[in-house]
Amino acid sequence: MNKNHFLFSLQNKTQLTFLEIVSLLTWIIFKLSLLASMMNKGSAEFIYAGF
Amino acid sequence: MILFINPTFWVIAIAVYILLLARFPGGIIFRFGLLNLVALTILLGWQITLGVLGFVVLVWSVINLITVIKAKQNVTGSALLSLGFFAVLFFLFLLHKLNLANAGFSVQLKQAAPWLPVETLLPFFATLSFSYIFVRCIDLINSCVWKKTPLVDPISLMGYLTPFHMLVAGPINVYEEHVQANEKPVEPITPTRSIIIINEITTGLFYKFVLAEGIRIYFYGFNGSILVDELIDSFVLIVYVFFDFAGYSKIARGMGILYGIPTPVNFNSPFLATSVTDFWTRWHMSMGQFVLRNLFIPIQLQLVRKVGVKWAPAASIISMIISFAFVGLWHRLSWTWFLWGVGMGGLMALEKFAQTFLISQGHSQSENFSITLSAIGRVYVFFVIILSTYFISNEVILI
Numbered sequence: 001m002n003k004n005h006f007l008f009s010l011q012n013k014t015q016l017t018f019l020e021i022v023s024l025l026t027w028i029i030f031k032l033s034l035l036a037s038m039m040n041k042g043s044a045e046f047i048y049a050g051f
Numbered sequence: 052m053i054l055f056i057n058p059t060f061w062v063i064a065i066a067v068y069i070l071l072l073a074r075f076p077g078g079i080i081f082r083f084g085l086l087n088l089v090a091l092t093i094l095l096g097w098q099i100t101l102g103v104l105g106f107v108v109l110v111w112s113v114i115n116l117i118t119v120i121k122a123k124q125n126v127t128g129s130a131l132l133s134l135g136f137f138a139v140l141f142f143l144f145l146l147h148k149l150n151l152a153n154a155g156f157s158v159q160l161k162q163a164a165p166w167l168p169v170e171t172l173l174p175f176f177a178t179l180s181f182s183y184i185f186v187r188c189i190d191l192i193n194s195c196v197w198k199k200t201p202l203v204d205p206i207s208l209m210g211y212l213t214p215f216h217m218l219v220a221g222p223i224n225v226y227e228e229h230v231q232a233n234e235k236p237v238e239p240i241t242p243t244r245s246i247i248i249i250n251e252i253t254t255g256l257f258y259k260f261v262l263a264e265g266i267r268i269y270f271y272g273f274n275g276s277i278l279v280d281e282l283i284d285s286f287v288l289i290v291y292v293f294f295d296f297a298g299y300s301k302i303a304r305g306m307g308i309l310y311g312i313p314t315p316v317n318f319n320s321p322f323l324a325t326s327v328t329d330f331w332t333r334w335h336m337s338m339g340q341f342v343l344r345n346l347f348i349p350i351q352l353q354l355v356r357k358v359g360v361k362w363a364p365a366a367s368i369i370s371m372i373i374s375f376a377f378v379g380l381w382h383r384l385s386w387t388w389f390l391w392g393v394g395m396g397g398l399m400a401l402e403k404f405a406q407t408f409l410i411s412q413g414h415s416q417s418e419n420f421s422i423t424l425s426a427i428g429r430v431y432v433f434f435v436i437i438l439s440t441y442f443i444s445n446e447v448i449l450i
Contacts, residue, residue: 015243016242025246027250028246035260
């Protein structure tokens with residue numbers, strides 16, 4: 001098994017640095033915002049029309 | 052998959068976590084088993100949950116009986132009972148798979164076997180995604196009967212066989228790891244752990260509902276489904292399946308970390324694989340490890356014992372092909388999936404030969420050679436996966 005992946009090392013961490021916490025929280029908020037948009041058909045259509 | 056945007060599911064998920072913290076008597080797997088029973092009752096209804104409990108008690112009783120008979124050194128008795136258990140389990144698996152593959156199957160079955168409770172049995176297995184329970188039962192019997200892992204009580208066993216967070220699409224958890232969870236200290240909730248868990252769950256939701264669905268909408272329209280006519284469609288299909296399946300697995304994994312219930316990692320950058328063998332250690336990893344534990348190693352050992360060490364490479368090829376033929380048929384009972392499995396097994400056997408040959412020629416020691424081989428390997432894997440997806444595309448069931 002390949003255990004050198006970023007997420008494997010992240011999941012084994014007991015402490016995160018301030019920068020890691022800020023990055024992860026930003027990433028979580030970004031994902032949740034897009035997820036909330038996808039739950040609404042109108043906004044999802046708007047997002048994918050952009051592509 | 053709609054389960055994960057159901058608010059009730061998330062209310063139950065959080066309630067299970069809070070109640071697990073209450074530390075009522077019993078180990079973590081018993082407490083999880085009990086709460087899992089309640090969660091299933093709310094999510095699936097009491098009739099289905101009662102049916103599941105009945106099935107689990109039956110499995111528990113049979114395995115108990117086999118281990119008792121085996122302890123009395125009645126080899127024939129325990130072997131016959133194990134065989135009977137597998138036969139019944141396999142019969143139920145066949146019913147489930149044939150039902151999924153053929154819309155008129157329940158009517159045909161009703162005519163052929165009027166005594167069978169078809170109207171209850173088939174939807175029951177379909178609701179429970181019986182394919183996963185089937186493989187967990189195999190892991191269970193292998194661990195308890197042959198590896199002598201202790202059999203837990205039926206409530207804890209239900210938490211292993213039908214965990215509500217792994218019900219729809221796995222991953223395939225390991226029975227030995229599930230039992231060992233009782234011995235591990237409960238990890239306290241820290242800000243770091245909370246962020247890691249939330250990150251895992253939100254990444255799963257993002258994969259499934261933003262990326263996978265986004266890809267489908269972009270190529271096939273809002274209400275369109277993926278149809279494979281050309282090779283490019285099979286590329287879209289495999290990327291869609293990756294985000295869909297990996298997304299689900301990540302949600303289950305995040306919840307598993309939260310509860311302290313072993314939930315294996317299922318994907319590790321599969322598109323970076325440099326060989327087909329490497330690909331199958333990165334894609335649906337829990338299935339690959341299940342096959343290795345319960346099929347490949349036991350079959351290979353038996354074959355080598357029969358034919359001798361001299362024929363070990365041939366035994367390895369046969370074991371690989373049988374194991375992957377099983378993986379093919381586990382997906383769907385059809386010639387297409389069977390041939391897909393045999394092809395994958397054969398390809399991996401060829402890769403093993405090529406690797407042995409290259410090592411014997413001393414090529415593996417050259418760094419430049421390794422870099423070139425990795426680059427070529429990624430292109431080769433990409434084409435194999437696209438072509439194999441094209442081959443089975445008409446028989447892929449998207450849930």
